[in-house]
Every structure is written in C-alpha cells, then in structure tokens.
Amino acid sequence: MTTAATKSIIAPALRAASVHVRSSVLPASISKSCAAHLSSVPPGGKATLPDLPYDYAALSPVISAETMELHHTKHHNAYVTNLNIALEKLDSAVSAGDVSSIIGLQGALKFNGGGHLNHALFWENLCAKGSVAFPTSGPLKDCIAARFGDVDNMKKEMSALCVGVQGSGWGWLGYDAKTGRIEIRTCPNQDPLEATTGLVPLLGIDVWEHAYYVDYRNVRPNYVNAIWDVINWTKVEERLVAAK
Amino acid sequence: MSKLTFILSALMAGSASAFSMTMKAQSGSNLRREILQKGAAIATAAAVPAAAKAYSVPDLNYPFEALEPYIDAPTMKIHHDKHHATYVANINKATEGKEEVDIVALQLNALEAGPAVRNNGGGHYNHAFFWDEMAPPDEAKKTKPSPALEAAINKSFGSLDEMKAAFEARAAPGALFGSGWVWICVSGDELKLVGTPNQDNPLMKGVADSVMFPILGLDVWEHAYYLKYQNRRPEYVSNWWNVVNWDKVSENFAYVTEKKAGVPVRG
Numbered sequence: 178m179t180t181a182a183t184k185s186i187i188a189p190a191l192r193a194a195s196v197h198v199r200s201s202v203l204p205a206s207i208s209k210s211c212a213a214h215l216s217s218v219p220p221g222g223k224a225t226l227p228d229l230p231y232d233y234a235a236l237s238p239v240i241s242a243e244t245m246e247l248h249h250t251k252h253h254n255a256y257v258t259n260l261n262i263a264l265e266k267l268d269s270a271v272s273a274g275d276v277s278s279i280i281g282l283q284g285a286l287k288f289n290g291g292g293h294l295n296h297a298l299f300w301e302n303l304c305a306k307g308s309v310a311f312p313t314s315g316p317l318k319d320c321i322a323a324r325f326g327d328v329d330n331m332k333k334e335m336s337a338l339c340v341g342v343q344g345s346g347w348g349w350l351g352y353d354a355k356t357g358r359i360e361i362r363t364c365p366n367q368d369p370l371e372a373t374t375g376l377v378p379l380l381g382i383d384v385w386e387h388a389y390y391v392d393y394r395n396v397r398p399n400y401v402n403a404i405w406d407v408i409n410w411t412k413v414e415e416r417l418v419a420a421k
Numbered sequence: 422m423s424k425l426t427f428i429l430s431a432l433m434a435g436s437a438s439a440f441s442m443t444m445k446a447q448s449g450s451n452l453r454r455e456i457l458q459k460g461a462a463i464a465t466a467a468a469v470p471a472a473a474k475a476y477s478v479p480d481l482n483y484p485f486e487a488l489e490p491y492i493d494a495p496t497m498k499i500h501h502d503k504h505h506a507t508y509v510a511n512i513n514k515a516t517e518g519k520e521e522v523d524i525v526a527l528q529l530n531a532l533e534a535g536p537a538v539r540n541n542g543g544g545h546y547n548h549a550f551f552w553d554e555m556a557p558p559d560e561a562k563k564t565k566p567s568p569a570l571e572a573a574i575n576k577s578f579g580s581l582d583e584m585k586a587a588f589e590a591r592a593a594p595g596a597l598f599g600s601g602w603v604w605i606c607v608s609g610d611e612l613k614l615v616g617t618p619n620q621d622n623p624l625m626k627g628v629a630d631s632v633m634f635p636i637l638g639l640d641v642w643e644h645a646y647y648l649k650y651q652n653r654r655p656e657y658v659s660n661w662w663n664v665v666n667w668d669k670v671s672e673n674f675a676y677v678t679e680k681k682a683g684v685p686v687r688g
Contacts, residue, residue, distance in 0.1 A: 395644060
C-alpha cells in the first residue's frame with residue numbers, strides 16, 4: 178500500500194520535474210542520471226544534488242567561485258536534504274492515512290521541493306560568459322519579439338521585476354501553454370513557477386540575497402544587470418521547444 | 422513631535438489596544454469607522470499640516486566593530502549605511518509632501534498605505550529598533566531582565582531559557598522561511614512570540630493576530646548574517662543573545678506596558 182500510494186502521488190510530480198533536467202546540455206550520462214534522480218521514487222523518495230555543468234569558477238567574474246560553491250554545496254544541498262526528510266515523513270503519513278500530517282507537510286514540501294527544483298533549473302540556465310550568444314533566429318527570438326519587441330526590452334522589464342522583489346524570491350521567464358506566449362513573473366521565497374502560476378519555467382534568476390551578497394552586497398541591481406552575460410540561451414530555447 | 426502627531430499617535434495607540442480588547446463586544450468595522458472619524462475630526466480641526474519632516478538613519482550607539490565577534494563589523498556597516506539608509510531614502514520618497522507622521526504611528530496602517538510605506542516604513546522602524554536593543558558583549562553580559570520583565574517571561578514561557586529556545590525555533594530557516602523578523606511582543610497581559618515576513622512588524626494592523634508591541638526583535642534577512650555565517654542562520658541566532666541589552670529590553674517592556682504603544686525609535 179505504501180509503494181502504490183507513493184507512486185500515485187509523488188512519482189508523477191517528480192517525473193514532471195525531471196523533464197526540465199532531461200533536455201539538457203549535460204553529457205547524456207549525467208543528464209540521464211539527474212533525470213533519474215529527480216524522478217526515482219523508492220519509498221521515502223531520494224532527491225539528489227545534481228552536479229553543476231561547469232566548474233565553480235566558470236561564471237566569474239559575474240558570479241564568483243565562492244558564491245557558486247556556497248550556493249550549490251550549502252543552500253541547494255540543504256533543500257535536497259530537507260526535501261528528502263519531508264518526503265520520508267510524507268511517505269509515512271500517506272501509508273498511515275494520516276491526512277492531517279500530510280497537510281502539515283505542505284510547507285516543508287513547497288519550501289524544499291521548490292528550492293530543489295528552482296536551483297536545478299538555475300544552474301542549467303547559466304553558462305560561462307561569451308560561450309552562448311542570444312540566437313539571431315528561431316523560436317526563442319520569435320517569441321521574445323512577439324511579446325517584448327526585442328531581447329533588450331525583455332531584459333529591461335525582467336530586470337525591473339527582479340529588482341523589485343521584496344525579500345526573497347525568483348524572477349522567471351515562462352511559457353504559457355494556453356496562450357502560446359512567453360511571460361515574465363516573480364515568485365516569493367522558493368514557490369516553484371509551474372505549480373504556482375502554470376507557466377513552464379524557461380529562465381530563472383535567483384534574487385535571494387544569498388545569490389549575490391558575497392559579490393554585490395546590497396546592490397541587487399548590479400547583480401541582475403550582470404547576470405545577463407552568463408545566461409545559457411541555448412538551454413532557454415530548448416526548454417521553450419520542449420514546452421510547446 | 423508636533424501636538425497634532427502626538428494626539429493622533431496617542432489616539433491610534435489607545436484605539437489599537439481598545440480594538441483587541443473589545444473585539445468580541447463590537448464589530449471590527451464599527452470600531453474602525455469610529456477611529457477614522459475621530460482621527461479625521463482632529464485632523465480637520467487642527468492647523469494646516471506641516472510638510473513631512475524627513476526620516477533619518479539614527480547613528481549607532483557603538484562603533485561598527487562593537488558587536489564582534491557575534492556580529493561582524495562589515496555586516497554592521499553595510500546593514501546600517503546601506504540597507505537601513507535605503508529604507509529611509511525610500512520612505513522619505515513615499516511620504517514626500519504628506520503630513521508629518523511619527524515613524525511609530527506610521528506602522529499601524531502601513532498595509533493600507535501600500536507597499537512603499539509597508540516595506541520601507543517597516544524597514545526603517547525595524548532597523549532603528551534593532552540597533553538600540555543591542556550592546557557590545559562586555560556590556561550586554563552585565564544586563565538582565567528587570568523583575569517585571571522576568572515575571573512576564575516566566576508567566577508566558579516558563580523561563581528565560583525556554584523563551585530563548587522558542588525564539589530560536591521560530592527563527593530557524595525551516596520555520597521563518599525567506600526574509601523576515603522574529604519578535605517578542607506585549608499583547609494584552611502576555612508576552613507573545615511572533616514571526617513576520619519581509620519588513621512587516623506586529624505594530625502593523627493585519628500582520629499579527631492583533632496589533633502587538635515588540636520589546637525584542639531579530640532580523641533574519643540573509644543580509645543580517647551572510648558575510649560571517651553564510652547559510653548558518655541557527656548559529657547567528659544562538660550567538661545573538663550575547664549582544665542583547667536586556668536593560669533596554671526591560672525599558673521597552675515597561676514602556677509598552679504603560680503606554681500601550683510601540684517603542685519609540687531615533688530617526
């Protein structure tokens with residue numbers, strides 16, 4: 178009963194999440210294992226911390242090696258650890274039919290599950306400066322032109338939204354499957370874009386202070402302006418194509 | 422403070438406590454209307470309101486390095502000179518041309534006043550409150566709760582140690598997720614432990630179960646601890662007790678208990 182209940186509730190959700198990691202610039206073996214980790218659901222569920230597709234120093238000077246290492250090994254790792262704890266508790270609660278406890282776990286699942294999903298997406302939509310140019314043609318360029326006129330205007334609008342987030346949160350470029358358009362949104366804390374808004378995440382910018390404090394201190398606008406230099410547009414386009 | 426703002430803030434503070442105590446007796450909206458009508462009557466009866474005096478960042482009572490090793494000097498400097506200063510600049514912008522309101526009084530209707538006042542008016546009050554409740558560790562360790570405060574702590578939490586444990590649990594990353602503050606407040610004749618998000622505080626109507634008066638508060642935004650502690654918020658929180666000035670907290674307790682109003686701050 179445990180396994181069946183777990184598989185019918187947790188597995189589909191995590192398998193959906195793994196779509197984003199599967200279509201990836203990572204070597205096939207790593208992307209497959211990441212996807213497998215995100216979707217594998219033995220009783221108790223085991224999310225794992227994905228490796229970065231580059232060295233910690235790869236995004237310097239926009240984001241320092243120190244920040245990348247802290248962000249990955251401390252912050253993201255803590256979400257993974259705590260997600261697994263919450264999933265184990267969920268497993269017990271489900272098998273006991275304890276609805277009250279299931280509901281009580283929602284906060285921890287959203288915080289830590291959202292934190293895990295968001296960061297897994299984030300690492301993949303970043304790359305070394307100069308390694309990926311914005312496409313001169315293709316579906317991403319077209320979608321952005323249709324919605325924003327041009328990529329510079331999109332950056333300006335998205336930057337303003339990111340800078341305006343009060344407290345902790347994320348800025349997102351997302352795809353609306355119902356309208357076929359791309360939109361920009363922010364979500365507070367670790368609320369995941371798709372579960373919260375229905376938009377498919379294409380590009381995320383972490384604006385929690387931990388994402389930029391070492392390198393930019395309180396000056397979030399400088400971080401947001403600089404991060405455009407390390408966006409992996411190939412990945413963003415892949416996600417758009419997969420979502421359409 | 423001008424006579425007008427004194428009257429308004431006394432009225433609002435008095436009404437705030439009356440509000441929570443009479444909630445069962447009167448419908449909330451009747452009492453609210455009464456407060457607004459009284460406020461409007463006083464405002465129109467008064468002289469032409471003065472242009473808003475700018476809020477300012479109060480100087481710290483100690484040098485930036487004074488709270489070492491528990492809070493590092495670079496953090497104190499950036500926290501005060503950049504973060505707090507930004508809230509002050511923004512609240513001044515948001516209230517430009519409007520009637521002067523004491524920063525404590527501004528908190529009550531901050532939610533209604535909109536995000537600029539809520540985030541920046543809250544940010545200014547919270548940080549001004551925060552600086553003054555701390556002291557260098559050598560001084561802090563000589564302070565302790567007054568008999569009255571100690572009695573209140575024991576009544577509401579069992580003991581000071583139990584209060585600290587509850588406070589630390591409330592401040593943990595899994596309990597107060599993202600940015601916010603943790604407070605000990607006077608509410609009626611009890612002390613209550615409250616966490617608030619972003620720059621909200623319990624003086625703001627609509628934030629806590631009822632308006633409450635903080636006597637102790639801790640900033641758990643990442644900027645408050647990141648340079649020294651990185652993601653280790655629990656370590657920051659447990660170290661923080663070393664710089665709490667319990668004499669000031671006791672003064673805060675005496676003030677809010679007597680006046681049923683928020684602790685005044687400098688700036």
